[in-house]
Amino acid sequence: MASKPPTIVTLNWLGDLRFSAATARTTITIDSAGVAGPSPVETLAIAVAGCMSMDLAHIFTKGRHAVRSLSARFVGERADTEPRRFLSITLHFVVDGDAPDSVIDRAILLSREKYCSVWHSMREDIALVVTWEREATP
Amino acid sequence: MASKPPTIVTLNWLGDLRFSAATARTTITIDSAGVAGPSPVETLAIAVAGCMSMDLAHIFTKGRHAVRSLSARFVGERADTEPRRFLSITLHFVVDGDAPDSVIDRAILLSREKYCSVWHSMREDIALVVTWEREATP
Numbered sequence: 125m126a127s128k129p130p131t132i133v134t135l136n137w138l139g140d141l142r143f144s145a146a147t148a149r150t151t152i153t154i155d156s157a158g159v160a161g162p163s164p165v166e167t168l169a170i171a172v173a174g175c176m177s178m179d180l181a182h183i184f185t186k187g188r189h190a191v192r193s194l195s196a197r198f199v200g201e202r203a204d205t206e207p208r209r210f211l212s213i214t215l216h217f218v219v220d221g222d223a224p225d226s227v228i229d230r231a232i233l234l235s236r237e238k239y240c241s242v243w244h245s246m247r248e249d250i251a252l253v254v255t256w257e258r259e260a261t262p
Numbered sequence: 263m264a265s266k267p268p269t270i271v272t273l274n275w276l277g278d279l280r281f282s283a284a285t286a287r288t289t290i291t292i293d294s295a296g297v298a299g300p301s302p303v304e305t306l307a308i309a310v311a312g313c314m315s316m317d318l319a320h321i322f323t324k325g326r327h328a329v330r331s332l333s334a335r336f337v338g339e340r341a342d343t344e345p346r347r348f349l350s351i352t353l354h355f356v357v358d359g360d361a362p363d364s365v366i367d368r369a370i371l372l373s374r375e376k377y378c379s380v381w382h383s384m385r386e387d388i389a390l391v392v393t394w395e396r397e398a399t400p
Contacts, residue, residue, distance in 0.1 A: 128346075130337045133300075133307040137332040141316045147304040149296050154312040156320075158287050162271075164313035166285040168380050169271040171309055174292040175302035178279045182294075194275040199268045202379065208266075209382040241340065242306050244347040245385055 165202070165210075173198040173215060175242035176254070179235035184223050191221030193259060212251040220259035228256055303340070303348075311336040311353060313380035314392070317373035322361050329359030331397060350389040358397035366394055 135143045141156030153161035162170060177196045184191045194217065201212045219228060232254050236243055243252070273281045279294030291299035300308060315334045322329045335354045340346045357366060370392050374381055381390070 127342055128340060130339050131303050131307050131348075132338075133304060133311055133336045135308070135311050135315050135334040135336075137315070137319055137329070141319055143312055143315055143319075143334075145300075145308040145312060147296055147300045147308070150293075150299050150304075152290055152300060152308070154308060154316075155288075156316045158285055161288050162283075162285045162290060164309050164316060164380050165269050166271060166288075167305055167309035167312060168383060169269050170273070170283040170285070170290070170292060171302050171305035173271055173273050174281055174283060174305060177273050177275070177281055178292075178294045178302060181275055181279055181281075191275070196273040196281075198271045198273075200270075201268050202266060204265055207377055207382040208379045210269075210379075239345055241346045241348075242302050244345040245306060245388065247383055247385055250383065 165200075165208075168210075169198045169200055171242045172213065172240075172246065175240045176215060176232070176235045177217070179239050180217065180219075180228075180231045183231040183234065184221065184227070187223070187227060189221060189223035189227060191219065191223060193220040194218070209247070210250050212253075214253045214255070217254070217256040218259050219256060232256065303338075303346075306348075307336045307338055309380045310351065310378075310384065313378045314353060314370070314373045315355070317377050318355065318366075318369045321369040321372065322359065322365070325361070325365060327359060327361035327365060329357065329361060331358040332356070347385070348388050350391075352391045352393070355392070355394040356397050357394060370394065 134146050155161045173196045197216045199214045200210045202208045293299045311334045333356045337352045338348045339350045
């Protein structure tokens with residue numbers, strides 16, 4: 125069985141602590157100060173939250189559950205001493221759509237237990253709490 | 263001792279498998295297809311490569327070693343089966359500057375052993391090979 129192609133990104137220093145980061149088809153700027161672009165740790169947070177959010181969106185769409193909006197808030201606590209790694213993460217989703225509670229619960233479970241490539245590449249002792257609520261009707 | 267503030271990012275679904283990702287001061291788009299922005303796995307790759315690249319740039323600058331250019335190439339191999347996590351990573355730096363070999367070797371060692379918050383948040387069984395070369399003089 126042939127392996128999938130590897131993930132390749134290239135970075136180029138722009139001065140100060142800013143780098144241009146190119147993937148196969150896009151380029152973003154990253155910035156240690158978090159101004160010209162996300163910092164590396166913020167970029168990691170986006171990767172984790174993005175991976176699980178896309179799993180949810182994919183599962184809802186595949187199940188033909190109309191979803192009008194889906195948002196996620198990632199809050200990550202880091203160690204106080206170097207290397208200041210993530211110790212714990214909370215991820216909270218707000219869903220506006222027709223997916224029943226059981227589908228939302230199961231989508232979250234499937235992402236964290238089975239599908240999310242980013243989460244499964246993270247240290248196994250990072251605590252992860254995932255919660256969700258329905259968007260309040262205006 | 264007061265803890266540092268947590269890392270917070272918020273994501274909003276843009277349709278298809280695209281999300282807008284906002285940090286404290288910036289916003290990027292992420293895209294499962296890697297077209298409108300990096301995919302979550304590419305975003306993780308940028309975080310790892312960016313963290314170590316910024317450590318190097320910081321160490322060179324702090325040591326007053328003039329660095330004319332610094333680039334990094336990340337190649338990550340993933341498992342063939344779900345969750346398709348990273349199994350191994352190679353990171354190759356190309357340096358054009360006055361830092362002696364020993365400073366470059368030590369900067370890489372310090373980043374991976376001590377400073378890189380992103381790398382230290384990753385699974386401990388991911389193989390990481392870091393290499394470097396000097397930019398060829400034209």
